Amino acid sequence: MSKLKGWKELAPGAIIEEAGNAVEFKTGDWRTQRPIFYPDKCKHCLFCWLYCPDSSILVEDGKVIGIDYDHCKGCGICVKVCPPKFSALEMVMEEI
Amino acid sequence: MTTEIRKKVLALTGNEAYAYAMKQINPDVVAAYPITPATEIVQIFSKYVADGEVDTEFVPVESEHSAMSACVGASAAGARVMTATASQGLALMHEVLYVASALRLPIVLAEVNRALSAPINIHCDHSDTMGSRDAGWIQIYSENADEAYQSLFIALKIAERANIPAMVTMDGFIVSHGMEPVEILPDEKVRQFLGERKPLYTILDVEHPITIGPLDLTDYFFEHKRGQIEAIKEAKKVIPEVHREYNEFFGKNMPDFFEPYRMEDAEIAVISLGSASGTVREAVDVLREKGEKVGALRMRIFRPFPYEKLREYTGNLKVLSVMDRADSLATIGGPVFNEVRSWLYDLERRPFVMNFVYGLGGRDFFVEDALYIFEKLIKAAKGERPSELIEYVGVRE
Ligand code: SF4
Numbered sequence A: 001m002s003k004l005k006g007w008k009e010l011a012p013g014a015i016i017e018e019a020g021n022a023v024e025f026k027t028g029d030w031r032t033q034r035p036i037f038y039p040d041k042c043k044h045c046l047f048c049w050l051y052c053p054d055s056s057i058l059v060e061d062g063k064v065i066g067i068d069y070d071h072c073k074g075c076g077i078c079v080k081v082c083p084p085k086f087s088a089l090e091m092v093m094e095e096i
Numbered sequence B: 001m002t003t004e005i006r007k008k009v010l011a012l013t014g015n016e017a018y019a020y021a022m023k024q025i026n027p028d029v030v031a032a033y034p035i036t037p038a039t040e041i042v043q044i045f046s047k048y049v050a051d052g053e054v055d056t057e058f059v060p061v062e063s064e065h066s067a068m069s070a071c072v073g074a075s076a077a078g079a080r081v082m083t084a085t086a087s088q089g090l091a092l093m094h095e096v097l098y099v100a101s102a103l104r105l106p107i108v109l110a111e112v113n114r115a116l117s118a119p120i121n122i123h124c125d126h127s128d129t130m131g132s133r134d135a136g137w138i139q140i141y142s143e144n145a146d147e148a149y150q151s152l153f154i155a156l157k158i159a160e161r162a163n164i165p166a167m168v169t170m171d172g173f174i175v176s177h178g179m180e181p182v183e184i185l186p187d188e189k190v191r192q193f194l195g196e197r198k199p200l201y202t203i204l205d206v207e208h209p210i211t212i213g214p215l216d217l218t219d220y221f222f223e224h225k226r227g228q229i230e231a232i233k234e235a236k237k238v239i240p241e242v243h244r245e246y247n248e249f250f251g252k253n254m255p256d257f258f259e260p261y262r263m264e265d266a267e268i269a270v271i272s273l274g275s276a277s278g279t280v281r282e283a284v285d286v287l288r289e290k291g292e293k294v295g296a297l298r299m300r301i302f303r304p305f306p307y308e309k310l311r312e313y314t315g316n317l318k319v320l321s322v323m324d325r326a327d328s329l330a331t332i333g334g335p336v337f338n339e340v341r342s343w344l345y346d347l348e349r350r351p352f353v354m355n356f357v358y359g360l361g362g363r364d365f366f367v368e369d370a371l372y373i374f375e376k377l378i379k380a381a382k383g384e385r386p387s388e389l390i391e392y393v394g395v396r397e
């Protein structure tokens, strides 16, 4: 993480002056479980992408390419919605 | 430079004076909810709105919590925003007062001092605004209707320059419902003096989208609060500056933090806020006739706390008394007393400081009460110190 700013460097009224900077805030570090993606099993139905509450399924050209572990909270929804026939996602415990 | 102004004097109650000032300010947005004894302010103002005398967007909300919330939203959008309330209404706004100040929104509140329940009471004491003394708002206590009228203009200018919200207060019923001559300033001059609000930021600028009021945890909350504290320090410089500009522009003589009375050679003095101050001055005159070196110091601005100014007046004092129209309910007397006393502590020469709590729930305060206080102080100055630092004046045993 970049160096934290001192009070004199901050905008008045505690406003955030930059749009869309939430992406810089790595919120995935309190995850206790992580989804593992198996590209060979994936049929790119994009259910997981549609359901992920944290926009953490990475997609390129309509195809899942992996998981954004900086922001994935490990909720397991993607694993739940991945059709059982494919089972291209699996939940495992995070190692501490 | 003083400007030539033809005087127009109207007989107005305090509430009418507040409403008249609001009409002249012509704020972009007023969101309010009625409460005794402040109801008339927005009632009269809503008539101005209905009659097309102002361009204000009037938002009649369902509670004071909503009133202040609507004010926050409108002010964040860049509008000039005002509201009015009293007592329980201010208490219900409490949560949102902190939001307004931390977001640096210069909302101006016309407040009427009334006791907080229980027991339920509609009359004056200062427990309501003293309850919000640490909410980061500027607080200006007016002695009469004319001063409250003028203070709204001054408060607005200070608020918008310092980007800190401000409340002006007047004593419930004593001032809010008492009719007095009020010198009306010309509309055009008021408009000229106030100019346009230049907001620090606005949520309506689509070219520069911002986020207001995001979650702020252990890593940044403290830094943001520190910035706010600094802004309030800066406001302390803005306050006398705006008073100077106001007095020059309108040819007035409005005191900023304190209004001293016969303080030059005084050895004994009383600090008071609001309408009781005239009564204290009357007692000063009576005692000066008898050769007593007494004076009065009316504190007009309590927030931010003017300790630097306070110290300029206390150098020659032997005994000082603080009159509080509120009690901390913590066995330590009233809030003004505690702060005054604390901020004199580290001085080499400091007066003996006593506290007189008076007038709770609208109990009248007479010249005899003020004389009684001075009598105690004169005794204390001669070395006859009272056994208790805090005394309750005008209450039946
Ligand atoms: S575990 Fe939850 S947050 Fe992480 S990728 Fe799956 S759905 Fe998104």
Ligand code: SF4
Pocket (backbone or CB within 6 Å): A041, A042, A043, A044, A045, A046, A047, A048, A049, A064, A081, A082, A083, A086, A087, A088, A089
């Ligand atoms: S839900 Fe399963 S199969 Fe469908 S895109 Fe996601 S990982 Fe692939």
